[in-house]
Amino acid sequence: MTGLLKIIRWLLSVQLFTGGLSPAMAQGQPALVRVADATDGSPVAFANVCFEGFGKTFMQYVVTNDKGEASCNIPGRAIVAISYVGYETLYDSVAPGETCLLKLNRSYTQMEEVVVTAQFTPQRADKSIYRVKVINSKQIEMKAVTNLSDLLRSEVSIRTSQDGVLGSSISLQGLSGENVKFLIDGIPVIGRMNGNIDLGQLNLNNADHVEIIEGPMSVVYGSNALAGVINIITRENQHDRLMARANVYAESVGVFNTDGAFSLKTGRHLLTFNGGRNFFGGYADPDTSRGKLWKPKRQVFADGSWLYTKDKLRIKIGGQFLMQTHQF
Incomplete structure (x- = not known):
């Protein structure tokens, strides 16, 4: 009887020992x-x-x-x-x-469309107090345009005109000249001749989108914004550390355009460089002996910028270069 009790105690101790180890083994490493x-x-x-x-x-x-x-x-x-x-x-x-x-x-x-023209901070287009029309980068690419004049040619309430000397200009809601304000990233464009700015000199190779506000904006932008404001928002590399691209565009009527871009993002700093060349061989009606209405033109352009961001602070310094030659 004593031997049987010893065997039972031994079996119970072995069972308790193995039962105590099994949770630890189940936990693993x-x-x-x-x-x-x-x-x-x-x-x-x-x-x-x-x-x-x-x-x-x-x-x-x-x-x-x-x-x-x-x-x-x-x-x-x-x-x-x-x-x-x-x-x-x-x-x-x-x-x-x-x-x-x-x-x-x-x-x-893909977020809702955001506008910045005449706003204290970027806002959704449907929340803006102004009626802002946005032409995004996809529409610009599909139209295969290189300057602001070609982009606005098919827009409602905008009429474009061509001058052999002064270049392209527009009228917005029947008003033209100094009544239309042009901006690039919110900075006014200067260099008017006879009250107009040659829109063929405003390249869109680095444009993210174009914002158009029709109607009086003189309270915000001064007396030369009576007809409205057109703001070109440039593209900024927000995600990729390194980005490079190149484009080539040609037409049988004598158009040959090339451009490229490069950007580098390191921490809070963003460096961007763009450049290109646009060439147009000119155009005239086939049944006239007069000089070409659209003169042969060549453009060489480049721009660069440095952007620093920290919390709500944004510091951007940039410069642009354009050399345009005409053949009369």
Whole structure:
């Protein structure tokens, strides 16, 4: 009887010993995941991390700390799913005791149209107190235009005219000359001749969109904005660290245009350079012996800018160059 009791006690002790080890064995070893931004390498804090075993044997949710780190004890290799607002969801795998660095790519969403003309801060177009018409970059590209005159030629309530010497001009709601205000990023364009600005000299190779406000704007922009305001908003590289592009456009009537752009974003600084050449061989009616109404023209242009941003502070310094030659 004594021997039987010893055997029972031994079996109970073995059972208690194995039962005490099984939770520890189930917990496994800790796996550490570091989550960072794929663009600048900065840690992504408070991202949601899900550790899930293959075959859904276990599942654990963790949130990254201010260093972008998340740790979890896993008994075996697990699937890791990381999600955060503004980033694409990332799936990967991690083994017990492993430390891995995972980088999230930013996701970009098409937002509502935003306007800046005559606003204290950028606002949605439908929230503006003015009736602002926006011609976006996609429309500019589809029209294959290189200057403001060609872009506005088909717009309602805008009439374009061509002068053999002074170039292109427009009338807005029946008013022209000094009654129309032209801006580039909110800065007035100067260089009027006979009250008009040659719109063929306002290149759109670096334009993000064009904002048009019809009606009196003299309270905001002065007496030469009686007919309205046209504001060219230039393109800024908001996402890519390095960006370069080049375009070539040709027509059988003697048009050959080339342009290119380069931008570099480092931290809070953004450097942008653009340049190109436009050539037009001129045009005249086939049944006339007069000189060409649109004279042969060649343009060489370039511009550069430096932008510094910090919180609500924006400092931008830039310059433009244009050399235009005509053949009379």
